[in-house]
Amino acid sequence: MTDRIADIWGERTPHAKGTVWPARVDQHLEDGIDEEQVEQWVPSACLLCSNGCGCDIAVKGGRMVGIRGRAGDVVNHGRLGPKGLYGSTAWSRSADRLTRPMIRVDGVLTECDWDTAMARIVERSKQLSPLEHGFYTSGQLFLEEYYTLAVIGKAGIGTPHMDGNTRLCTATAAAALKESFGADGQPGSYTDIEHCDAIFLYGHNMAETQTVLWSRILDRTRADDPPVLVCVDPRRTKVAEEAERTGGVHLAPRVGTNLALMNGLTREILHRGWVDEKWVAAHTLGIDDLRAIVEPYTPEHVAEICGIDAEKVTRAAEIFGTSANVLSTVLQGFYQSHQATASAVSVNNLHLLRGLIGRPGSGILQMNGQPTAQNNRECGADGDLPGFRNWDNEQHVRELAGLWNVDPLTIPHWAPPTHAMQIFSYAEEGSIRLLWISATNPAVSMPESARIRRTLAGEQCFVVVQDLFLTETARLADVVLPAAGWGEKTGTFTNVNRVVHLSEKAVEPPGEALSDLQIFLRYAGAMDFRDDDGNPLIPWRTPEEAFDAWREASRGRPSDYSGLSYAKLRGSGIPWPVTDAAPEGTDRLYTDAVFPTATDRCETYGHDLLTGGTVTEQEHRALRPDGRAFLKGAEYTPAHEPVSDEYPLLYTTGRTVYQFHTRTKTGRAESLRRAAPDMWVEMSPPDAAGLGIDEGDVVRVESPRGWLEAPVRIGHVKEGTVFAPFHYGGDPGRQANELTMTVWDPVSKQPTFKTAACRVTKVREGGWPAPAPTTAASAPAGAGVPPTAGGAPTVSRVVPVPSYPNDPASIGGR
Amino acid sequence: MYLVIYLGLARHAEQTMADSLRTVGQGHAQHPDVLFTCQALAKMSDEHVRRLTPIVERYGEQRHGPEVSEPERLHAEGLASVRTGPVGLLRDLQDLHVLGTLTQTTWTVVRQAAQGLRDAELIAVCDHASRQNSRQLSWLNTRLKAAAPQPLIVGG
Numbered sequence: 001m002t003d004r005i006a007d008i009w010g011e012r013t014p015h016a017k018g019t020v021w022p023a024r025v026d027q028h029l030e031d032g033i034d035e036e037q038v039e040q041w042v043p044s045a046c047l048l049c050s051n052g053c054g055c056d057i058a059v060k061g062g063r064m065v066g067i068r069g070r071a072g073d074v075v076n077h078g079r080l081g082p083k084g085l086y087g088s089t090a091w092s093r094s095a096d097r098l099t100r101p102m103i104r105v106d107g108v109l110t111e112c113d114w115d116t117a118m119a120r121i122v123e124r125s126k127q128l129s130p131l132e133h134g135f136y137t138s139g140q141l142f143l144e145e146y147y148t149l150a151v152i153g154k155a156g157i158g159t160p161h162m163d164g165n166t167r168l169c170t171a172t173a174a175a176a177l178k179e180s181f182g183a184d185g186q187p188g189s190y191t192d193i194e195h196c197d198a199i200f201l202y203g204h205n206m207a208e209t210q211t212v213l214w215s216r217i218l219d220r221t222r223a224d225d226p227p228v229l230v231c232v233d234p235r236r237t238k239v240a241e242e243a244e245r246t247g248g249v250h251l252a253p254r255v256g257t258n259l260a261l262m263n264g265l266t267r268e269i270l271h272r273g274w275v276d277e278k279w280v281a282a283h284t285l286g287i288d289d290l291r292a293i294v295e296p297y298t299p300e301h302v303a304e305i306c307g308i309d310a311e312k313v314t315r316a317a318e319i320f321g322t323s324a325n326v327l328s329t330v331l332q333g334f335y336q337s338h339q340a341t342a343s344a345v346s347v348n349n350l351h352l353l354r355g356l357i358g359r360p361g362s363g364i365l366q367m368n369g370q371p372t373a374q375n376n377r378e379c380g381a382d383g384d385l386p387g388f389r390n391w392d393n394e395q396h397v398r399e400l401a402g403l404w405n406v407d408p409l410t411i412p413h414w415a416p417p418t419h420a421m422q423i424f425s426y427a428e429e430g431s432i433r434l435l436w437i438s439a440t441n442p443a444v445s446m447p448e449s450a451r452i453r454r455t456l457a458g459e460q461c462f463v464v465v466q467d468l469f470l471t472e473t474a475r476l477a478d479v480v481l482p483a484a485g486w487g488e489k490t491g492t493f494t495n496v497n498r499v500v501h502l503s504e505k506a507v508e509p510p511g512e513a514l515s516d517l518q519i520f521l522r523y524a525g526a527m528d529f530r531d532d533d534g535n536p537l538i539p540w541r542t543p544e545e546a547f548d549a550w551r552e553a554s555r556g557r558p559s560d561y562s563g564l565s566y567a568k569l570r571g572s573g574i575p576w577p578v579t580d581a582a583p584e585g586t587d588r589l590y591t592d593a594v595f596p597t598a599t600d601r602c603e604t605y606g607h608d609l610l611t612g613g614t615v616t617e618q619e620h621r622a623l624r625p626d627g628r629a630f631l632k633g634a635e636y637t638p639a640h641e642p643v644s645d646e647y648p649l650l651y652t653t654g655r656t657v658y659q660f661h662t663r664t665k666t667g668r669a670e671s672l673r674r675a676a677p678d679m680w681v682e683m684s685p686p687d688a689a690g691l692g693i694d695e696g697d698v699v700r701v702e703s704p705r706g707w708l709e710a711p712v713r714i715g716h717v718k719e720g721t722v723f724a725p726f727h728y729g730g731d732p733g734r735q736a737n738e739l740t741m742t743v744w745d746p747v748s749k750q751p752t753f754k755t756a757a758c759r760v761t762k763v764r765e766g767g768w769p770a771p772a773p774t775t776a777a778s779a780p781a782g783a784g785v786p787p788t789a790g791g792a793p794t795v796s797r798v799v800p801v802p803s804y805p806n807d808p809a810s811i812g813g814r
Numbered sequence: 815m816y817l818v819i820y821l822g823l824a825r826h827a828e829q830t831m832a833d834s835l836r837t838v839g840q841g842h843a844q845h846p847d848v849l850f851t852c853q854a855l856a857k858m859s860d861e862h863v864r865r866l867t868p869i870v871e872r873y874g875e876q877r878h879g880p881e882v883s884e885p886e887r888l889h890a891e892g893l894a895s896v897r898t899g900p901v902g903l904l905r906d907l908q909d910l911h912v913l914g915t916l917t918q919t920t921w922t923v924v925r926q927a928a929q930g931l932r933d934a935e936l937i938a939v940c941d942h943a944s945r946q947n948s949r950q951l952s953w954l955n956t957r958l959k960a961a962a963p964q965p966l967i968v969g970g
C-alpha cells in the first residue's frame with residue numbers, strides 16, 4: 001500500500017538501454033471500496049496533465065470510485081502518478097457541481113432550464129455580426145467537441161476569433177514545430193527514452209509536470225547504463241539533481257535569457273565540428289544565416305548574459321555534440337518566457353545540425369501543458385485551421401469549404417485566427433460582444449488577472465461560460481451552462497507524442513449537465529446553421545459520428561486519422577498518422593528526413609522569429625524548401641521588464657506536482673489538496689536573509705501591475721528570483737497572475753508568464769512552515785520542515801511486459 | 815555629386831523612422847506587441863544610422879543640392895504624435911509603412927551609386943539596411959492585415 005503523495009514516482013523498475021520499459025499497474029480505489037466490489041472498468045486516459053496515461057475508470061453504483069493504469073498502453077505501461085491516482089474522480093461528486101443552467105437576472109445568476117438559457121444565448125448571437133463573436137476554449141475538451149466547435153465558428157458563424165487556453169501552454173510548441181518542419185506534430189516519441197544516450201530538458205520540470213514520463217526516465221537513469229541528463233531551469237528541480245547525478249549539467253540561466261544560452265550552444269556545435277555537414281546540406285536550409293546570427297555568442301559572452309559558468313555551456317554543448325542519440329524535451333520554462341519561439345526553434349536547430357531526428361533515441365518533444373492541447377490544434381478550435389491547414393493557402397481553405405459545403409469566403413482566412421490575448425482585448429474594447437468560454441478559467445489563468453476580471457464583468461460583452469463548477473470566471477458570466485466532465489461523456493484525445501485515446505462514458509453526469517458536444521450541437525441547432533445546399537451544417541449527433549467527420553477532415557494531412565475508428569481505439573492508444581500504409585500508427589515522424597515544408601503542403605510560410613512578421617507565399621516558394629527543414633535563428637534581446645531599484649527581483653511562475661490547471665479538479669481531491677493546500681512563494685536563502693525573512697513568514701510581492709500576499713518557502717530558486725506557483729485562485733491577493741505582464745511572443749502569441757520584475761516586503765511572521773510541498777522542487781533549503789506525506793493508499797503490481805506494437809524495443813524482440 | 819545628398823536622405827529617413835516607430839509604439843502602448851515590436855524595429859534603424867554616420871562623414875554631408883531638398887521635406891512627414899483607437903492604429907501603421915518604403919528605396923538608390931563607386935563598405939551597409947528594412951516592412955504589413963477587419967467592420 002503506497003502513499004503516492006510521499007512517493008511521487010513510485011518504485012523503480014530499472015532496465016537496460018534498448019529494452020522495453022517494464023509494465024507496472026498502479027491503482028487507487030476510494031476509501032472502503034475493494035477490487036471485488038468494482039462493477040465495471042471503463043477504458044479511458046488520464047486528463048490531468050499532457051501525458052495522457054491510459055487507464056480504466058472503476059465504476060460502482062453509477063459512480064466513479066477509482067482508477068487503474070492500463071498495462072498495455074504505449075504511453076504509461078500501466079503507471080499512474082499522484083494526480084491521476086488521487087485527482088481523477090474525486091471532483092465528480094463534489095456538492096458544488098453545476099447541475100442546472102443559469103442566467104443573470106437583475107444582476108444575479110439564477111437557475112433556469114436549458115431552453116431558457118439557450119434562448120438567451122441565441123437571441124444575442126443572432127443580433128451580432130460574425131466578428132462580434134469570440135470563442136475561448138480549453139485544453140480539456142475532446143477532439144469531437146473541438147472539431148464541432150471549429151465548424152460552428154469557422155463555417156457557421158464565420159469568425160476568426162477562436163482560441164483556446166492552449167495559447168497559454170502549448171502555442172509555442174506548435175509554432176516551433178511549424179517554423180522548423182513546416183507543420184505541427186512531434187517528430188519524437190516517448191520510446192526515445194529507451195534508446196537515447198543523453199536527454200536535454202529545456203525549461204521542463206518533468207518530475208512535477210509529467211510524473212509518469214519522469215518515472216520512465218528514472219527507470220533509465222537508475223539502470224546500469226544511464227543516459228546523461230542536461231537540465232535548463234532557474235530552479236534546482238529534481239531534474240536538475242538527476243542531471244548532476246548522471247554526470248550531466250544543470251544550467252540555471254537568469255530568467256529571460258534562454259535564447260542567449262541556445263545561441264551559445266548552437267555556436268559551440270558549429271565551431272567544434274559536430275555538424276553532420278552532408279545531412280545538413282541534403283535536408284535543411286539556412287545554415288549560413290544561422291551561423292552569422294549565433295557567431296557573437298561565445299561561451300564567455302553567454303555566461304555573462306545568463307549568469308552561469310562558461311564551462312557549463314561548453315560541457316552541455318559537448319554532451320549534445322558527442323552523444324550518439326539525444327532526446328530533447330521543452331516546456332514552459334521556454335514557452336512562457338522571453339523570445340519563446342526563437343528559443344524553442346533553437347532546440348530543433350541543434351537536432352537538425354547533427355541530423356539527430358527520425359530514428360529511435362533522437363527525438364524532439366516540444367511538449368504540451370494539457371492533455372487535449374494537441375487535438376485542439378489539430379481540429380482548429382484554437383488559432384489554427386483543421387488538419388494543420390494553412391490559412392494563407394487558398395487551396396487549403398477551398399478544401400475545408402468543400403468538406404463543409406460552404407463558400408470559401410465564409411471561412412475567415414484573411415489573417416491568422418485571432419489569438420487569445422487579442423480576443424480579450426477586443427472584448428475589453430467592446431468589439432467582441434459575445435464571448436463563449438468553455439472549460440477554462442481565464443480569470444485566474446490569464447496574465448494581469450485584474451484586467452481580465454474587469455473585462456468579463458463589464459457590460460460591453462455578453463459572456464457565456466460552460467464548465468463543471470462555478471469558477472472565478474463563471475461567476476462573472478451572463479449565462480452559465482453545466483457541463484459533463486471526464487468519465488461522464490465519450491470522446492477521444494491525443495497526447496504530445498500523437499497517441500490517440502478513446503475515453504468512454506463511465507457514469508451519467510449530475511443533474512441536467514450535458515456533454516460539451518451536446519451543448520455545441522444544441523446551439524448549432526438553435527442557430528439553424530446551413531450549408532450551401534440548405535442542409536444542416538453539422539449533420540452529426542454522436543461523438544462517434546463527429547469522430548468520423550474529423551477523420552475525413554484529417555485525411556491526407558500530416559495529422560492523418562483516416563485509418564482510425566472507435567472500434568480500433570477500443571484496444572488502447574495509437575499514435576497518428578494512422579493510414580492504410582500505417583494501420584497500427586506511427587511511432588516517429590520524419591524517418592525519411594522529408595519534412596512537410598513544400599509550399600503547397602506546409603501549415604505556415606513561416607515568420608521572422610524576432611518580430612513575428614510573416615513570410616509571404618512568394619518568398620517561401622522562392623526558397624524552394626521542398627521537404628527540407630528550416631534552420632532559423634534570432635538575436636537575443638533583453639526581456640521586456642528588467643529589474644530596477646524599485647523592483648529589484650525577477651518574478652517567475654510555474655506548475656508544481658500536486659496541482660493542475662486552476663485546481664478545479666485537483667483542489668477537490670483530499671490527498672492532493674492537503675499536500676499543497678495554499679499559495680506560497682519561493683525565495684533563495686540569501687535574498688530572504690537580506691530582507692530578514694524566515695521560512696513561513698508572510699510577504700507581499702509586488703510588480704508594477706499587482707500584488708499578492710503569501711508565506712515564503714526558503715528554497716532552491718536562483719538568487720535574485722522569486723517563484724510563485726500559478727494554480728491558486730480565490731482571493732485576488734493570492735494569485736500569481738496578478739503580477740505577470742500582458743505581453744506575448746511575437747510568433748506563437750503565447751503570453752510571457754515567466755518574466756517580470758518584483759519587490760518583496762515582509763508583512764508578518766508566519767505560522768511556520770509555508771504550505772509548500774517538500775517532495776519536489778519546492779523542497780526547503782533548511783532542515784526541520786516536516787516531509788509532505790499522507791496520501792490515501794494505492795497499490796502497484798509489476799506485471800508481465802506486453803508487446804507494444806510500435807515500440808522499437810518491443811519489435812527488436814523481447 | 816548628388817550621392818552625398820542621398821546619403822543625408824538615407825540617414826534622415828532612418829532617423830525619422832526610428833523616432834516615428836518609438837512614437838507609434840508608445841502611443842499605442844495598450845497593444846504590448848505594438849509597443850515592444852516598434853521598439854525592436856526602431857533599434858534596427860538606430861543601427862543603420864550608426865553604421866552610416868562615418869560614411870556620411872567620409873563623403874562630407876551636403877543637405878541641399880541645386881534641385882534637391884528632400885531631407886527636410888521628409889523630416890516633416892515623420893510621426894510626431896499618434897492617432898487614437900483601433901482605426902488610428904491602422905493609420906499610424908500605414909504611415910510607418912510609407913516611411914519604411916521610402917527608406918528602403920533610398921537604400922536601393924544609394925546602393926546603385928555605391929556599386930558604381932566600388933565602395934565595398936557602403937555596399938555592405940546598404941545590403942544590411944535593406945534586409946532589416948524588409949523585416950520592418952514585413953512586420954508592419956503583417957500587423958496591418960491582422961488589425962484591419964475588426965475596426966473597419968465592427969467599428970470601435
Ligand code: SF4
Nearest residue numbers: 046049052053081084
Ligand atoms: S502523468 Fe499525467 S496523465 Fe499520467 S497519471 Fe499523472 S497526471 Fe495523469
